[in-house]
Amino acid sequence: MTNVLSLRGVSKTFGAVAALTGIDLDVAAGQVVAVVGDNGAGKSTLVKILSGVHPRDAGTITFEGREVEIPTPAAAHRLGIATVFQDLALCENLDVIQNLFLGQEIRPLRLDDVAMETRSWELLRRLSAKIPSVRVPVAALSGGQRQTVAIARSLLGDPKVIILDEPTAALGVAQTAEVLNLVERLRENGLGVIMISHNMADVRAVADTVAVLRLGRNNGTFAVDEVSTEEIIAAITGATDNAVSRRTQRGRTP
Numbered sequence: 001m002t003n004v005l006s007l008r009g010v011s012k013t014f015g016a017v018a019a020l021t022g023i024d025l026d027v028a029a030g031q032v033v034a035v036v037g038d039n040g041a042g043k044s045t046l047v048k049i050l051s052g053v054h055p056r057d058a059g060t061i062t063f064e065g066r067e068v069e070i071p072t073p074a075a076a077h078r079l080g081i082a083t084v085f086q087d088l089a090l091c092e093n094l095d096v097i098q099n100l101f102l103g104q105e106i107r108p109l110r111l112d113d114v115a116m117e118t119r120s121w122e123l124l125r126r127l128s129a130k131i132p133s134v135r136v137p138v139a140a141l142s143g144g145q146r147q148t149v150a151i152a153r154s155l156l157g158d159p160k161v162i163i164l165d166e167p168t169a170a171l172g173v174a175q176t177a178e179v180l181n182l183v184e185r186l187r188e189n190g191l192g193v194i195m196i197s198h199n200m201a202d203v204r205a206v207a208d209t210v211a212v213l214r215l216g217r218n219n220g221t222f223a224v225d226e227v228s229t230e231e232i233i234a235a236i237t238g239a240t241d242n243a244v245s246r247r248t249q250r251g252r253t254p
């Protein structure tokens with residue numbers, strides 16, 4: 001299995017704080033990699049490095065076989081790395097279509113409503129999304145539906161890798177199931193998915209691989225169907241420091 005994205009030895013400090021030290025991470029097309037870890041483990045810093053918000057201090061990032069730099073969010077977008085941040089950055093008062101195309105309207109000066117509506121439905125269908133209408137303001141949507149709109153928006157640039165930061169953190173049971181379904185669709189569409197999560201049930205439900213961060217370092221990478229929840233939690237809390245139970249990453253053959 002070839003990786004669409006590979007990190008080797010990625011490090012980042014903020015002053016005296018070592019937020020990330022020597023991080024390795026691999027994501028293949030059609031694979032969901034969950035990144036888990038306690039507060040302060042470095043998850044958000046990792047997301048920010050991959051989305052061009054923070055520069056890394058050391059290490060290499062290989063994307064589709066080429067070593068790359070990601071100096072800005074625009075560079076991440078051009079490469080094909082899309083990120084859905086936890087705050088979603090949707091405009092409450094605008095409708096679904098307006099949110100999807102905000103800043104990237106199909107015709108810059110004369111918005112092509114019909115084309116945008118068609119493209120919106122295409123995207124939402126691809127995600128098997130349950131949005132009743134693309135003409136309702138986002139304020140009227142449920143948390144799960146908002147997450148759907150944010151994910152659909154990130155697909156407009158045709159990314160190869162999509163990063164979801166705690167996509168179910170604020171959601172109830174039914175909406176969580178809806179979003180996890182969406183993650184399955186992303187995988188079926190051949191994307192590499194990095195999902196930051198605190199929720200072991202979610203990780204078990206959709207991830208192929210789980211990468212544990214602890215105090216800014218890798219503390220184990222596991223194939224989800226070969227690891228128990230207790231083992232993952234032990235790696236998160238440090239009961240199994242030094243990655244005693246590290247296992248070979250096992251990919252999914254398409």
Ligand SMILES: Nc1ncnc2c1ncn2[C@@H]1O[C@H](COP(=O)(O)OP(=O)(O)O)[C@@H](O)[C@H]1O
Pocket residue numbers: 014017018019037038039040041042043044045046
């Ligand atoms: N902009 C920043 N300036 C200074 N320290 C930061 C900054 N961002 C993160 N950190 C520190 O880096 C470490 C990792 O943080 P973070 O990546 O947010 O972890 P997580 O998302 O896993 O909770 C923490 O010790 C945090 O305080």
Ligand SMILES: [Mg+2]
Pocket residue numbers: 043044045
């Ligand atoms: Mg965080």
